[in-house]
Amino acid sequence: xxxxxxxxxxxxxxxxxxxxxxxxxxxxxxxxxxxxxxxxxxxxxxxxxxxxxxxxxxxxxxxxxxxxxxxxxxxxxxxxxxxxxxxxxxxxxxxxxxxxxxxxxxxxxxxxxxxxxxxxxxxxxxxxxxxxxxxxxxxxxxxxxxxxxxxxxxxxxxxxxxxxxxxxxxxxxxxxxxxxxxxxxxxxxxxxxxxxxxxxxxxxxxxxxxxxxxxxxxxxxxxxxxxxxxxxxxxxxxxxxxxxxxxxxxxxxxxxxxxxxxxxxxxxxxxxxxxxxxxxxxxxxxxxxxxxxxxxxxxxxxxxxxxxxxxxxxxxxxxxxxxxxxxxxxxxxxxxxxxxxxxxxxxxxxxxxxxxxxxxxxxxxxxxxxxxxxxxxxxx
Amino acid sequence: xxxxxxxxxxxxxxxxxxxxxxxxxxxxxxxxxxxxxxxxxxxxxxxxxxxxxxxxxxxxxxxxxxxxxxxxxxxxxxxxxxxxxxxxxxxxxxxxxxxxxxxxxxxxxxxxxxxxxxxxxxxxxxxxxxxxxxxxxxxxxxxxxxxxxxxxxxxxxxxxxxxxxxxxxxxxxxxxxxxxxxxxxxxxxxxxxxxxxxxxxxxxxxxxxxxxxxxxxxxxxxxxxxxxxxxxxxxxxxxxxxxxxxxxxxxxxxxxxxxxxxxxxxxxxxxxxxxxxxxxxxx
Ligand code: SF4
Numbered sequence: 001x002x003x004x005x006x007x008x009x010x011x012x013x014x015x016x017x018x019x020x021x022x023x024x025x026x027x028x029x030x031x032x033x034x035x036x037x038x039x040x041x042x043x044x045x046x047x048x049x050x051x052x053x054x055x056x057x058x059x060x061x062x063x064x065x066x067x068x069x070x071x072x073x074x075x076x077x078x079x080x081x082x083x084x085x086x087x088x089x090x091x092x093x094x095x096x097x098x099x100x101x102x103x104x105x106x107x108x109x110x111x112x113x114x115x116x117x118x119x120x121x122x123x124x125x126x127x128x129x130x131x132x133x134x135x136x137x138x139x140x141x142x143x144x145x146x147x148x149x150x151x152x153x154x155x156x157x158x159x160x161x162x163x164x165x166x167x168x169x170x171x172x173x174x175x176x177x178x179x180x181x182x183x184x185x186x187x188x189x190x191x192x193x194x195x196x197x198x199x200x201x202x203x204x205x206x207x208x209x210x211x212x213x214x215x216x217x218x219x220x221x222x223x224x225x226x227x228x229x230x231x232x233x234x235x236x237x238x239x240x241x242x243x244x245x246x247x248x249x250x251x252x253x254x255x256x257x258x259x260x261x262x263x264x265x266x267x268x269x270x271x272x273x274x275x276x277x278x279x280x281x282x283x284x285x286x287x288x289x290x291x292x293x294x295x296x297x298x299x300x301x302x303x304x305x306x307x308x309x310x311x312x313x314x315x316x317x318x319x320x321x322x323x324x325x326x327x328x329x330x331x332x333x334x335x336x337x338x339x340x341x342x343x344x345x346x347x348x349x350x351x352x353x354x355x356x357x358x359x360x361x362x363x364x365x366x367x368x369x370x371x372x373x374x375x376x377x378x379x380x
Numbered sequence: 381x382x383x384x385x386x387x388x389x390x391x392x393x394x395x396x397x398x399x400x401x402x403x404x405x406x407x408x409x410x411x412x413x414x415x416x417x418x419x420x421x422x423x424x425x426x427x428x429x430x431x432x433x434x435x436x437x438x439x440x441x442x443x444x445x446x447x448x449x450x451x452x453x454x455x456x457x458x459x460x461x462x463x464x465x466x467x468x469x470x471x472x473x474x475x476x477x478x479x480x481x482x483x484x485x486x487x488x489x490x491x492x493x494x495x496x497x498x499x500x501x502x503x504x505x506x507x508x509x510x511x512x513x514x515x516x517x518x519x520x521x522x523x524x525x526x527x528x529x530x531x532x533x534x535x536x537x538x539x540x541x542x543x544x545x546x547x548x549x550x551x552x553x554x555x556x557x558x559x560x561x562x563x564x565x566x567x568x569x570x571x572x573x574x575x576x577x578x579x580x581x582x583x584x585x586x587x588x589x590x591x592x593x594x595x596x597x598x599x600x601x602x603x604x605x606x607x608x609x610x611x612x613x614x615x616x617x618x619x620x621x622x623x624x625x626x627x628x629x630x631x632x633x634x635x636x637x638x639x640x641x642x643x644x645x646x647x648x649x650x651x652x653x654x655x656x657x658x659x660x661x662x663x
Contacts, residue, residue: 046493047525283528291567299593301622312623313601 001181001215004097004152009033010040011062015118020156021062027155039063044112047280050287052112056095061113065091069123070130070141089145090127092117092158096148098179099212101289101296102240105146107281116152120161131169144177150197151180159186163195170194175235181215181223191231196268198235199224201258203250206242210294217254221261228266239273241318243310244294248321255325264332272322272337274315275300276307450480455489462517463492463524467502497531498524504535505542512546520552529560537566540577548580558585561592600624607651610644612637 009028011021013036025033040061048056071089095114096105117123127141143149143158153159159176163186166174175196183197202210204217215223224234236258241251258267275295277285279302286296300308309315319337326333455461461469470483487494501524505513516522530538541559548555558580565572565588576588602617602624609615615626632638 046495049495049497280525280528283531286529286564286567287532291564296564301619303622309622311600315622 001219002213004155005058006032006060006097007058009060009062010036010113012036012039012064012118015062015064018062018118020116020118020120023155023157024060024062040113042111042113044110046110047107047284048110048112050284053106053109053284053288056109056111056113057097057099059113061115062118063115064119065117065122069117069126088139088141090123090141090143090162091146092120092123092143092156093147093152095146097151098148098214100179100214101210101212101285101293102242102275102277104277104281106284106288107278108146114147116147116156120158124161124165127165131165131172135169136171138171138173140173140175142175142177144175148178148180149176150178150182152182154182154185157185160189163189163192166194167192177237179211179214179220181219183223183227187226187230187232190227193231193233195232196235197224197227197232198237200237200239201254202238202240202242203254205246205250206244206294210242210289217257221257225261228262233268234262234266235269235271236267237271237273238322239271240275241272241322242275242294243298243314243318247318251318251322252325255322255329259326259329264330264334268334270326270333270335272319272335274310274318276303276309278306279308282308447480447482447485451485451489454481454486460518460521461490462514462522463487463490463498464502464505464514464517466490466492467499468506470499492523493525495524501527501530504538508539508542510543510546513542516545516548520555522552522556526556527559529563532567533563537563541566544577544580547578550580550582550585554582554585555580558588561588564592602626605652607648609648610641612641612644613648 006028009024009032011024011033015021016035040063044052069090069092071091072087093114093116094105094111095109096103097114130139143162150159153176162174166172167189170193173194173196175198177198177200179200199220201217201220207214207217224236228234238251238254241247244250275298277295277300282296282300285293289296291297298310301311303309303312310318323335326335458465466487469486473480483494483499492498505517530541533541541562544559544562545555548558550558562572562576570591572591576584600617607615607626609628612630612632614629616629617624618627630641632641
């Protein structure tokens with residue numbers, strides 16, 4: 001995987017004393033680091049242009065986060081149409097230094113710079129408070145919603161702060177979700193049964209054509225093996241499955257490689273998802289990646305959830321294909337469809353998530369977290 | 381009616397004293413004109429609106445502090461401006477060095493984000509001097525975000541595709557879809573017949589769609605299944621969002637006919653399930 005290329009690191013004055021800022025000052029040459037006397041101007045409104053979006057991938061702001069760190073996964077707010085796992089997100093920054101053609105950040109972000117939060121101690125205390133209140137409940141917390149969990153972790157070392165905390169609360173699960181191979185910085189903290197390291201993975205051909213600046217297929221598999229050896233449970237997200245003329249051959253290769261390198265016991269959970277994006281995102285995708293990209297080439301339709309998706313029959317066929325290839329090998333592979341409609345669930349795999357052993361916990365409703373409760377009372 | 385607190389500094393000024401006059405866009409049809417005003421004059425420190433009864437409201441505000449208030453008043457009197465109109469207003473303000481609104485706030489009042497790219501698109505559209513195009517944008521309330529796909533083209537090709545809108549018999553959504561597929565095909569360097577740029581109707585849309593996705597709809601796996609529906613049932617293949625399927629219709633006037641239909645439906649079901657699913661043709 002290529003080194004992280006950052007043109008500039010901006011550090012706000014009130015973050016200067018943080019561990020994160022100090023590390024950045026140590027790692028990067030002087031001319032790349034700029035200390036800001038006042039807060040960085042984030043007043044930009046609306047969608048970013050292509051140029052702004054690309055600039056934001058190469059410039060990092062070290063700043064304090066002022067809101068709630070700990071939130072419910074956005075899929076959970078679309079309960080009527082989407083089947084979503086009980087998933088919470090801990091955002092320790094935003095934007096990503098890698099560059100996937102389908103990345104939802106292209107329509108989601110309106111901040112013109114990549115951010116890493118310097119006050120991780122606040123995030124930890126927010127989490128600890130919840131953990132003390134509900135130590136027995138199986139909350140799942142992911143850090144890869146608006147930033148890749150690990151692609152900058154060798155610089156930020158956030159994983160080294162989070163893993164010891166989760167070790168204290170074994171019923172809670174932390175999930176790092178990545179397309180990088182940056183795991184060496186935390187391996188010595190293993191074994192740790194409740195820290196799941198997960199890879200979003202695609203066949204080599206798709207990685208090469210659509211997932212720019214990410215770790216290649218073999219690097220991701222090797223990194224996963226390293227984590228297994230050090231006692232971290234693994235998970236894979238074959239997501240987004242992307243249609244292309246040789247999709248069957250290429251996804252067969254992917255499944256077979258996973259089967260060759262791992263056993264169902266190694267992989268706590270598998271999720272599958274097909275390509276989907278907000279309708280307005282297609283403009284940015286076309287502008288940034290051109291018409292030869294597979295994501296811009298396929299016919300997509302507006303689905304009930306408001307996102308563009310492949311034809312329902314095609315989605316079903318893709319899910320069934322991957323699902324069956326795993327199950328034919330060994331019925332023990334734990335697979336679920338993330339962000340899919342209940343009908344797709346029923347048709348593709350003929351089961352509801354609540355009936356899949358091992359998946360029940362992911363979908364079981366859990367008590368609401370503090371900021372959800374306060375938002376509800378404002379609404380009342 | 382404009383809320384009273386927004387009308388605090390109202391004075392009567394005679395038309396002749398107006399520094400400059402912003403005429404209501406002449407292409408507005410009579411019945412679409414805002415009811416209260418005829419003219420609006422903007423100067424460096426405020427703006428004046430001439431009402432039907434020959435009175436003038438003059439809003440003399442602290443220009444920079446009252447930008448939000450000014451936009452509220454302005455959008456109240458001119459509720460139906462397009463992004464092209466708004467760029468004209470901005471250019472007018474700049475010409476007269478007026479700072480009564482900030483571009484961001486003016487656009488926000490019309491729920492359109494302000495972007496330099498939208499400005500260049502509007503300027504380009506104005507330069508075309510194509511009244512039909514302006515009328516289409518106004519009538520269909522086209523927002524610049526809906527035309528973003530045009531930015532991938534050079535200005536000559538953009539003009540060609542914008543012109544399509546003026547020859548369209550399709551709805552706004554269909555026209556925009558048509559223009560977007562045309563853009564995609566141009567970017568894919570497909571050789572397109574000139575007729576695709578002339579009169580646009582439903583059948584052209586279908587034709588263009590087949591060019592854009594040659595393996596799509598017509599080869600849907602459901603269509604490859606030879607399902608027989610019988611005489612009592614009319615089945616039509618339709619798409620609803622991301623799902624395609626059969627819309628079936630029947631008419632019965634007796635329990636016997638209903639029983640017959642149910643028997644036929646059961647046969648169709650058997651027919652359907654005996655064919656394996658195959659989506660290979662889909663793109
Ligand atoms: S790795 Fe994830 S966050 Fe980063 S560009 Fe790809 S999809 Fe986006």
